[in-house]
Amino acid sequence: MAPAYANATGLEIVIHRGEDGSTVRLSGRLNIDSSPEFRDQLLAMLQAQSPGAVIVDFSDVSYVDSSGIATLIEALGTARIQKNTLCLQGLQGRLLHLFQVIGITTLFEKNGCGSASSVYRVS
Numbered sequence: 001m002a003p004a005y006a007n008a009t010g011l012e013i014v015i016h017r018g019e020d021g022s023t024v025r026l027s028g029r030l031n032i033d034s035s036p037e038f039r040d041q042l043l044a045m046l047q048a049q050s051p052g053a054v055i056v057d058f059s060d061v062s063y064v065d066s067s068g069i070a071t072l073i074e075a076l077g078t079a080r081i082q083k084n085t086l087c088l089q090g091l092q093g094r095l096l097h098l099f100q101v102i103g104i105t106t107l108f109e110k111n112g113c114g115s116a117s118s119v120y121r122v123s
Contacts, residue, residue: 010034011030011031011038012026013037015041022052023055023057026057027060029061030063031065032067035068035070035071038068043075043078046086052085053084054084055087056087057090058088058091058092059089069102072104076107091105
């Protein structure tokens with residue numbers, strides 16, 4: 001059973017650990033109030049996990065602000081240092097457009113994550 005973390009800020013975090021890596025499923029709003037908890041959990045996973053993939057699923061995320069984006073950029077750096085792979089999946093609609101406009105999708109595409117309709121990865 002996957003641990004689920006729902007904080008009072010409206011973001012639910014569910015972690016599924018597997019042999020080849022982990023998936024972090026987010027549901028709700030990733031913002032200034034919820035990003036510190038997400039950051040702590042994501043960075044801990046990237047630092048503790050042996051090389052493998054950590055996939056962050058945004059399928060059920062309705063909103064991301066600059067603090068959420070900063071968390072992802074920080075996690076990119078941590079993944080590279082730890083020689084782990086960080087992927088984003090489930091980006092759609094306004095979130096996908098936002099990530100494309102600010103260039104985050106390009107960072108992931110350059111590291112073999114694929115197109116906008118697939119998973120983004122940095123390794």
